[in-house]
Amino acid sequence: MLPLVKTLIDLLTRDTVRVQEVNTALGDVISGGAENVPFTLRPHEAGVKSAQVVRQNAADGVSHVELQLAQPLAMTELVKAFGAFQNVPRSPTPTVAPRVVFYATPSGRSHTAAIFASYDPGSRNAEDGRVTQIMIRRD
Amino acid sequence: MRYASRLQKDANKQPVLNATRAVDPAPESALEDAHNSPTVSHILHLQATRGNQAVQRMLAVQREDDDQDAAPDVAAPVGILNRQQVALARSFYRLQARRYTPDIISQIQTSVGTTATGIMSNDDVQAVANWQQTLNASEEPGLKVDGIVGPNTLPTLFRNGLAAQDQIDQYSGEAREILERWDELGTPEARINALVAKVNEYLANAGVPPCAAIISGAAGNLGQFEFATWSLDIGRPAFTAAAPTEAQKADMADTIYHESRHAEQWFNMAQLQASQNKNTAQLSRDMGIPVNIAALAVASPLQDGSVNAMIAQGWNDSVYGPRAAHRNAVLNELTASDNALQVAQAAASANPTPANQRRLAATQARSQRAYEAYTNLPEENDANRIGARVTESYQAAAPQPEE
Numbered sequence: 001m002l003p004l005v006k007t008l009i010d011l012l013t014r015d016t017v018r019v020q021e022v023n024t025a026l027g028d029v030i031s032g033g034a035e036n037v038p039f040t041l042r043p044h045e046a047g048v049k050s051a052q053v054v055r056q057n058a059a060d061g062v063s064h065v066e067l068q069l070a071q072p073l074a075m076t077e078l079v080k081a082f083g084a085f086q087n088v089p090r091s092p093t094p095t096v097a098p099r100v101v102f103y104a105t106p107s108g109r110s111h112t113a114a115i116f117a118s119y120d121p122g123s124r125n126a127e128d129g130r131v132t133q134i135m136i137r138r139d
Numbered sequence: 140m141r142y143a144s145r146l147q148k149d150a151n152k153q154p155v156l157n158a159t160r161a162v163d164p165a166p167e168s169a170l171e172d173a174h175n176s177p178t179v180s181h182i183l184h185l186q187a188t189r190g191n192q193a194v195q196r197m198l199a200v201q202r203e204d205d206d207q208d209a210a211p212d213v214a215a216p217v218g219i220l221n222r223q224q225v226a227l228a229r230s231f232y233r234l235q236a237r238r239y240t241p242d243i244i245s246q247i248q249t250s251v252g253t254t255a256t257g258i259m260s261n262d263d264v265q266a267v268a269n270w271q272q273t274l275n276a277s278e279e280p281g282l283k284v285d286g287i288v289g290p291n292t293l294p295t296l297f298r299n300g301l302a303a304q305d306q307i308d309q310y311s312g313e314a315r316e317i318l319e320r321w322d323e324l325g326t327p328e329a330r331i332n333a334l335v336a337k338v339n340e341y342l343a344n345a346g347v348p349p350c351a352a353i354i355s356g357a358a359g360n361l362g363q364f365e366f367a368t369w370s371l372d373i374g375r376p377a378f379t380a381a382a383p384t385e386a387q388k389a390d391m392a393d394t395i396y397h398e399s400r401h402a403e404q405w406f407n408m409a410q411l412q413a414s415q416n417k418n419t420a421q422l423s424r425d426m427g428i429p430v431n432i433a434a435l436a437v438a439s440p441l442q443d444g445s446v447n448a449m450i451a452q453g454w455n456d457s458v459y460g461p462r463a464a465h466r467n468a469v470l471n472e473l474t475a476s477d478n479a480l481q482v483a484q485a486a487a488s489a490n491p492t493p494a495n496q497r498r499l500a501a502t503q504a505r506s507q508r509a510y511e512a513y514t515n516l517p518e519e520n521d522a523n524r525i526g527a528r529v530t531e532s533y534q535a536a537a538p539q540p541e542e
Contacts, residue, residue: 034328036335036352054353054368063351064368088427089458092401092518093363094470101367101427114427116367137368139423139430 001047001073002081005115005134008065012138013109018060019053026051026065038066046070056138064137072130078102078117085126088116097133100126112139218265219272220286228264228286238449239288246446247288250296270296280514280523290453290517295524297446300345300407301400302525310341311532314392321388327378328354334391335371338399347406348435350399361394364401369432371398389533397526404518407451408458409436414443426459453517469512476502476509 007025011017019039023029027043038052049070056063079085082102090098097118104113116135122128220228232239241257248255251266264286271282274295282292294302301307317324317333324330331354339349351370360374377383377391405428412422413436423433441448456462483502487495514523 036332037328037354054351054370057351086424086427088367089463090467090470091363091365092398092522093360094473094513095360096363098467099367103424112430114367116427135367137429 001045001069002077004043004045004048005067005136006081008136009104009106009113009115012062012065012113012136013104013106013111015110017062017138019055019062020060022053022062022065026053043067047073062138064135067134067136069132069134072120072132075100075117075119075122075126075129075131078115078131082115085117087126098126098129100129113137114139218262218268219284220265220268224268224285225261225264228267229259229261231287231289232259238452240444242444243446243449247296267292278524279527280520282520290450290456291515291520293446293453294450294517294521297450299447299450300347300403301341301396302521304528306341306344307396307525307528308532308536310338310396311392311529312536313337314395314529315388315533315536318383318388318391321383327375330378331373331375334395335373338371338395341396342399342402345403346439347403348432350402361391362398364398364405366402366405367427367429369402369429371395371402385534385537389530392533393526393530396529397522400522400525401518404451404454404521406432406436407441407447408455409433410439410441411448411451411455412459413437414440414448454521457517466516469509469516473509473513476506480506 004026008022011022011025023039023041027041027045027048030040030042031037032039032052035058038054041051041053043049043051047070049068051068052066054063054065055061075085082104085100085102088099088101090096098121099116099118102115102117104115106112114137116137117131118133118135119126119129119131122130218225232244239259244259244263245255245257247267248257248259248263251263251270253260253263253266267288268284268286271284271286271292275281275284278295282295288296298304314334314337317330317337320333321330324333332352335350335352342349348369350364351368353365353368353370353372354375355372356376357372357374360372361377362371362373364370365372373395377387380387383391405426409422409426409428409432412425413433417425417437419430419434419437422428422437423430426433441451457466480499480502483495483499487499514520
């Protein structure tokens, strides 16, 4: 699972990235592609139940990628991979799960990436939370 | 998402907020600023050791002392608030003098139709209370009638951006034109794209960057603003109906405007934080918003001490500031109470024993309290009010049947 996230970060922080490249890295397109309709994919990676690729405006670039995890992932795994997280305010939509964000700043890249992890809180809230969804945004 | 609790949906003939009005929360950071004042320390100590009544007695005495310096207010206050309420309201402004500057007070006074002096008098406080009471007769969610211009009341006095009535009326008319072309547009995607393109024109008028539309298949989610991707995520299912009713169409127009208002709030919060000398990268990280949006906010910071900055401060206190923990608790409780209500409804329906009925009544009351707390969050109070005004305007623009 984490290798896939790292691959996506690598793609999304390049100078240019095309939707097709991200789709290919992820899996098979099931639907989507019309104006403002994200691509929905069946990922090759078994740890990911489904994925969505959202285009940047109407262009061929990528805004962000969402991964619905097949099994919850310990937040500590993401901390090991990406360092300390930062808390993010809850969405105005009460049904949206709480999230934290990690930032990836690969050297020599013109873009960075923000990795938002939605989680079910543990006894120490996010720290020992179980991550259910990951969204990687190209910045 | 414009959130209606299950209880509200079940009992929407019985307005939840008619009797109990939401409380306008105090701007906490301003209270914290004021904590260094000996008066505030004294009040807090008194409150802790002797209770609220002692505080109220002290404030009443203080008000009488102050009134000796303010000739026009020597007489007992005339209006809907009693002496104690007036004293509390005036102390609210005095204790937060750094936020309620003479300039801000003057603008409030002008808005409520009293003389702009820069100092809140008894008459001014009564005029604010009168404004709150009058507004409650025509708009929801409610405001507490207390003479205090807190983060819920302030945006109702200064209706800027998407809150301006001319913008609401114009949008409602144009949204109606789009939705009347339901069949011609043909697909849910075309309907959603047309509405989002339209609302983006209004965001542009307000100086807010446009939101991307993201059309999802999620049922039960008409729409939501996502600040992390600066998008309006709209659920496709609601836009697939063969012939939606007028009420359903009004709800679509309302929800998309409501969610766009959240975008405006978030951008104003970003402009506020940008005015505190944050650079683009800091702002993006601190708020979780995309870098390009942060850059635009840095290029157009709100003016310190302006009414717009003060309105944004109320939202910022709630979402990113000292009220954030309270906001999280309110959102958590809203979901938890709704889940508990579903369980209680199922139990009472399957087995309507007196015990299950009592449990249902208790969870209904809990859900109602949670919903009231939710609509009392400054950003929700504001967006819900504006959405409701869109619905009203949309319905008012309906073609009249020919006689």
